[in-house]
Amino acid sequence: MKIDGVPFRTIWPAEDGRAVEILDQTLFPHRFEILRLSGMDQAAHAIRVMQVRGAPLIGATTAYGVALAMRVDATDAGLAEACATLLETRPTAVNLHWALERMKAVLAPLPAEARAEAAWAEAAALCDEDVAINAAIGDHGLEIIRAIAAKKPAGEPVRVLTHCNAGWLATVDWGTATAPIYKAHDAGIPVEVWVDETRPRNQGAFLTAWELGRHGVKHKVIVDNAGGHLMQRGLVDMVIVGTDRTTARGDVCNKIGTYLKALAAHDNGVPFYVTLPSPTLDFSVQDGFDIPIESRSGREVTHLAGMTASGAVEEVRLTPEGSEGENPAFDVTPARLVTALITERGVCAATEEGIAGLFPDRAAA
């Protein structure tokens, strides 16, 4: 997407070809800094501390992490070590596992001397595919927004609620949940977005609000607990969220709090859509409760970073000295609460049949 008129992706090869560069998302929205990743360990660190985050972007960074490792040690042992290091960074987004399997499938059959170049090309291809997948999700989601707009008085905005950041900052470009929003905005359909702040890392307040603002999309940041209230009062036309891993039967693992939004949507008859790029599908799992849920530091709950009046970004303690935080980073929304899945191949029911109908190749495998 464009930042002040300049086109950007969230990860890209450095001009000298010896590194990749990323936007350091831990500094948003107060500082905009580009970070150079010159080695696999830096890529692993960037995923672990969430300088990059979001399932598709985690997958892309993982792929480039393997490619950077192949420049140092392209032996079988080097490949295995790189994959093991990257695998342990974050457990929930299946894109990380998928990217590792994809890189291993390409690299393992090659002689060591051919692996660095092949890995770099495969990582670049994976990124280009992510952009195309998300644009296609945007096209399919646009038609849903268009149909909702058609039932509203002329000029009245479609009011979309989203949780966390499944925007272009969570992918290589376009985003997943935001792609339909950007496409609708660009098509002249009035949309307004309720942006869940998404405690404790505030991906909504810090990232979604930032990127929607840059694209000129009208939005308001709300506390996570306000969504049900807005739905009860008819102020939400649809909910669109992303996913970190969706099972073969349509259970959706996403940022903590997504399940509560789905319950509120179900109770108020608000359609609840999940944008699902196929690399985030995990056909090896049926029951969402079998997905590993990342437990992050309790300090993310008890402390908060922000910008002071002097322009410094500082951390403050929110809770009493000695109070501990518990910080599950994801939850599981059962398929029964999902209105439909918006994929790059079209829209389907959150059922085994619906998913297999769009992805027979994956289901068969």
Ligand SMILES: CSC[C@H]1O[C@H](OP(=O)(O)O)[C@H](O)[C@@H]1O
């Ligand atoms: C398009 S996937 C984005 C997905 O990733 C986020 O988690 P995190 O910021 O911790 O990586 C959140 O679950 C989003 O829905």
